[in-house]
Amino acid sequence: MHTPDPQPGIRVDLSELIEMRHRVHEVQLFSTPARRSPLIGLHHSKLRGRGVDFDQVRVYQAGDDVRTIDWRVTARTQEPHTKLFHEERERPIYILVEQSPRLFFGSALMFKSVLAAQAAALIGWAALGHNDRIGGLVFGDQEHHEIKPRRSKQSLLQLLSRLVRANQALSPETPLNRDSFGLALRRAREVLRPGSLVVVLCDERTLGDSSEQQLILLARHTDLLLLPLSDPLDHLLPAAGLLRFAERGARLELDTHQADLRQAYREQGEARQARWQRLAQKLGVPLLPLSTRAEMVEQLREHLNAQRPRKQP
Known part of the structure; x- marks a missing residue:
């Protein structure tokens, strides 16, 4: 099968995701005997007791x-x-990563779909280096592809290959399935054993009542790491005059010179961010939002530095 030539920032290829293994040392996602990650709580499942x-x-x-x-x-x-x-060091880490037309967009450094793929690859290589079992679910609006967690490089490569295939198939013409995120979360609840770590990489806009309830149920038996993805245009509409949008025959025109329109748009974006923050606080899980505005590893470093306990003077 012929693979289209990679388009940096728009599409990903397998070599790009494999190369992410060289950047694992730049971010302390998992603890080692010498260094403790700010995400140390993710390594101590509520259900494991004293360990085995x-x-x-x-x-x-x-x-x-x-x-x-x-x-x-x-x-x-x-x-x-x-x-x-x-505690048993090896644990299942399940990367739930979205590749839907919802993510096939970007106004800054890259498309959100590329950002999701890069972050999934980095976390996957970090987990493998930490001796954890790695698997996951690549989900879109039409198909879900599942890789069972195993402690092998082959398992991670299978996941990355599925991710690349889904990314290469993205098109703005693909019909949207509004509940694809909820379906993926339900599948994760069915297959994951208690004590697993679920890494969620999805569009910030995909969180709704159904998917939020699924995340609450999933958090009862697994640990969660939430990484909602966004683009600057998800939060702020520029005063660029009349903008025309088209999607499968439907058309929309917006006059962005209207201050009240831009204000309402900004408030919607802020409400989405606040909803993720409330959910993370309710569940007591880390929230590491990522944006296409900046390089992914740099953003993760900033989040982890912010979570490090400050030394008392």
Whole structure:
């Protein structure tokens, strides 16, 4: 099958997404023994308890759980000893990434669909380097493509290949399915085991009542990382005179010199941002919005630096 020549910022190809592995070190998404990520909470599932991996034995201390006493060592040394456990490091990470006509737009550095693909690739390579199982769901308005989480480079490459294929097939003429996001979230709830981390990359405008309820249900058994995507024109309409829009035979004209129109447009954008913020606060999950206005890795770095605890003077 012939693949169209890549159009930087408009389309992605597989080599571009594979190259994202060289940028993983620029962003501390996951903790290592030497460095703790500001997203450390994502590595400690509410459902895992004390974990499953035995770490070491030490002398019993006041406050230790008596159920963890190592009776063999205690009998041998005649001094109470307790077992220490650490959380299982490997976990399923499921990247839910949108590639719909809704994202096939951009007025700044790139299309939103390209931004979504780049972020998914970076997070995927970071997860693989962290020894996690990686999988995901590429969803659009017509098709969903699912890759089951596995701890293998091949699994990630399958996900990226599906992502590129969906990206290359995008067209503004594709009919919109308003509930595609909700359908993808329902599928994630069906297949994911408790304790998984779900990374959500979708258009900022796709959050509605149905999808919000699905995210709330999904958050009961999994950890979430929310990355809504936007373009500057989603939030601010320039005073550019009469603008004409067409979509599958429908036409719309807007006189952007009207101040009240631009104000109403701006308020709609602010309301969408506020809804994501309220949802993230309600669920207690990280919110890292991304925009086509700036380079993706730079934006992630800014978000993570903002979440680092400040040192007391």
